[in-house]
Amino acid sequence: MHIVPLNTASNFINKKLVREKLFEQGVLTFTMTPVKRSSAFERSDILMGEHYLLKITYPFKVYL
DSSP states (O other), X not given: OEEEEOOGGGHHXXXXXXXXXXXXXXXXXXXEEEEEEEEOOSOTTSOOEXXXXXXXXXXXXXXX
């Protein structure tokens, strides 16, 4: 599972780019769900507050 930052204005573009990258890597089965996460870290490099993200889930597969 991966979490990708999601800008609501470019929601469709982000999903399209993620879908293309997953297809390039051979991941054909996956789900993408917009989620809202809250964070309150003291570090300045981590975003604080509520943010919309794209939750991506796909099956594990070993390519030999």
